[in-house]
Amino acid sequence: MADPNNDFELVKSFNEGNENAFNIIIRKYQQKIYWHARRMLGNHLDADEVTQQVIIVLYNKLKTFSFKSSLYTWIYKIVNTRSLNQIKKNQVKRFFSFEDVRENELSGSNDIIEDISNKQIIDKVQKLLQKLPLKQREVFIMRNFDELTYEEISKITGKSVGGLKANYFHALKKLTEMMKYEDQ
Numbered sequence: 556m557a558d559p560n561n562d563f564e565l566v567k568s569f570n571e572g573n574e575n576a577f578n579i580i581i582r583k584y585q586q587k588i589y590w591h592a593r594r595m596l597g598n599h600l601d602a603d604e605v606t607q608q609v610i611i612v613l614y615n616k617l618k619t620f621s622f623k624s625s626l627y628t629w630i631y632k633i634v635n636t637r638s639l640n641q642i643k644k645n646q647v648k649r650f651f652s653f654e655d656v657r658e659n660e661l662s663g664s665n666d667i668i669e670d671i672s673n674k675q676i677i678d679k680v681q682k683l684l685q686k687l688p689l690k691q692r693e694v695f696i697m698r699n700f701d702e703l704t705y706e707e708i709s710k711i712t713g714k715s716v717g718g719l720k721a722n723y724f725h726a727l728k729k730l731t732e733m734m735k736y737e738d739q
Contacts (some may be wrong), residue, residue, distance in 0.1 A: 557579075559579050562580070566622075569617055587631075588630065589603070591634050591635070591638070595693065596638055609633050628707055628710050631701070631707075631711045635693065642689065690714075695730070697711070
């Protein structure tokens with residue numbers, strides 16, 4: 556049996572026909588996949604949909620993984636791409652929608668975030684994050700919530716470290732200004 560802590564062994568074992576190795580990979584990364592998508596998209600329903608999409612992509616594409624990066628980086632790139640695609644899809648839906656329904660109102664009452672004691676602050680930050688330009692939001696989430704280095708983010712997004720740092724700086728500045736304005 557493959558070592559559950561060794562991604563290389565797990566991928567190799569799955570590619571040799573061991574379905575259980577895939578289950579171990581998913582258990583290892585599913586929460587990280589969900590929370591990255593959740594922070595990018597701002598709601599549970601879209602994040603859950605993206606998480607399911609990513610699991611299907613992983614199942615179908617794991618045979619093509621070549622270990623030129625870590626499995627973690629490769630998965631994040633897929634999550635990020637799927638999240639960006641979902642954002643675009645949502646923008647098209649809103650553009651053609653006749654109803655003025657905010658996406659944040661769609662999340663169910665069983666939402667995970669309900670369990671967090673500082674719900675108001677988290678909701679405020681989540682709403683403010685959605686106001687950031689997409690590139691800034693992406694970098695801010697990866698740095699602060701996913702705790703990725705600029706180098707890891709660069710591998711995932713294909714953008715330069717310098718450009719990422721600039722986007723992060725602008726995101727931080729805008730969020731700080733918006734938080735001051737919200738508190739007035």
